[in-house]
Amino acid sequence: MSDNHITKSLEDFMEHVTARNPGQDEFHQAVSEVASDVLPWIRNKSEYRDARVLERLIEPDRIVSFRVCWFDDNGDVQINRGYRVQLSNAIGPYKGGLRFHPTVNESVLKFLAFEQTFKNALTGLPLGSGKGGSDFNPKGKSDREIMRFCQSFMTECCRYIGADTDIPAGDIGVGAREIGFMFGQYKRIKGEFTGVLTGKGLEYGGSALRSEATGYGAVHFAQCMLEQHDHQLDGLTVAISGSGNVALHAAEKAITLGAKVVSLSDSGGCIYDENGFNDEKMAWVDKLKNEQGGRISEYANEFDAEYFEGKTPWHLDVDIAMPCATQNEIDNDDARTLIKNKCIAVVEGANMPTSNEAISSFIDAGVLFAPAKAANAGGVAMSGLEMSQNAQKRSWAADELAQCLESIMGEIHSRCIEHATKTEDGVINYRYGANIAGFKKVADAMLSFGVC
Numbered sequence: 001m002s003d004n005h006i007t008k009s010l011e012d013f014m015e016h017v018t019a020r021n022p023g024q025d026e027f028h029q030a031v032s033e034v035a036s037d038v039l040p041w042i043r044n045k046s047e048y049r050d051a052r053v054l055e056r057l058i059e060p061d062r063i064v065s066f067r068v069c070w071f072d073d074n075g076d077v078q079i080n081r082g083y084r085v086q087l088s089n090a091i092g093p094y095k096g097g098l099r100f101h102p103t104v105n106e107s108v109l110k111f112l113a114f115e116q117t118f119k120n121a122l123t124g125l126p127l128g129s130g131k132g133g134s135d136f137n138p139k140g141k142s143d144r145e146i147m148r149f150c151q152s153f154m155t156e157c158c159r160y161i162g163a164d165t166d167i168p169a170g171d172i173g174v175g176a177r178e179i180g181f182m183f184g185q186y187k188r189i190k191g192e193f194t195g196v197l198t199g200k201g202l203e204y205g206g207s208a209l210r211s212e213a214t215g216y217g218a219v220h221f222a223q224c225m226l227e228q229h230d231h232q233l234d235g236l237t238v239a240i241s242g243s244g245n246v247a248l249h250a251a252e253k254a255i256t257l258g259a260k261v262v263s264l265s266d267s268g269g270c271i272y273d274e275n276g277f278n279d280e281k282m283a284w285v286d287k288l289k290n291e292q293g294g295r296i297s298e299y300a301n302e303f304d305a306e307y308f309e310g311k312t313p314w315h316l317d318v319d320i321a322m323p324c325a326t327q328n329e330i331d332n333d334d335a336r337t338l339i340k341n342k343c344i345a346v347v348e349g350a351n352m353p354t355s356n357e358a359i360s361s362f363i364d365a366g367v368l369f370a371p372a373k374a375a376n377a378g379g380v381a382m383s384g385l386e387m388s389q390n391a392q393k394r395s396w397a398a399d400e401l402a403q404c405l406e407s408i409m410g411e412i413h414s415r416c417i418e419h420a421t422k423t424e425d426g427v428i429n430y431r432y433g434a435n436i437a438g439f440k441k442v443a444d445a446m447l448s449f450g451v452c
Contacts, residue, residue: 100173212252
């Protein structure tokens, strides 16, 4: 089949997707990124084509939307909308986080659930895919307001989840505090103590390393990818965006392994510390963001660093870029700048932080590109291990879990290589490898069940 025919097939496929899901730009982008690799791969595989597996995968098993009413501290009634997208349970119970953020809508959650399908499959663990959340914004709310919202949210959401059905976790806006409030409400309503949520506190069934796992896992994957191409992380300069959980732990692990991390950011702009972060500076940022609710610009005054208002770090001259903030933070102009500055690798810590055009530019230029569905799978992998601990009614030690995490990320890297293509220069196309490996695992399970 010619490249023009493949392109036409993708265009026809996406025309159907956009017509069936109007106005859902984030979802269209996620599907297009996967379909661009899967459609050519299945062109000679009638078992997948005839069963229309890809078409079935883009249609969630169900989408639940519900009203969430709660009282603010002034006694006024507030109304938000809650969602749970249960996309596929072909290889395990639905698994995916809850996001509380004003930007949450059906399109965002469908894109996240779709990505989760392949991410969870790559871990090798029996995890289906889902995503949920609300347009509620925890920022600026008191603990009591957040508690009342979380309790109201779970009063509705508890009808659709369970330890063997659907196990939500945290995401943007949902940390240990929110998980605790929701778990307490679930326990109160159902009258049972089960592992229905992951990301719980250690005191009530949580797992060590859960908060660190996504950031640590991304760096482990980067290390595997670099070593595969005769590079070492030690001594390389790294730009990281964001200053949340993923970004801070990615920076921490990269520094531990000898890299020089020079940037972090938030919605206001980015900082550049040419001397690099160290343990003292990281502890200061952690306190600033997680205890004081401050802005990253304050770092510039404290440590005599540069601050670029309204900018991301992708104009900096670095060896590795790790977008760890949010979706579509690297566009094609950013990609061209990083390529011009001889960046050798891009490792996605956030979900879909790179536009499809930028991904193509990186791959065409021979830049190593680690897609989120592979690189940031450490978080859900650790959630899967928390589920195992809950099922066994036991708790594993942090060093044992650290070894498991590193092993799982290495296995994900191997699965990507197994199905990946290479350039003439030997550069591995990890996007293609991740998409095909994840799709094949889920698709083979779906074929086993017949048409359902």
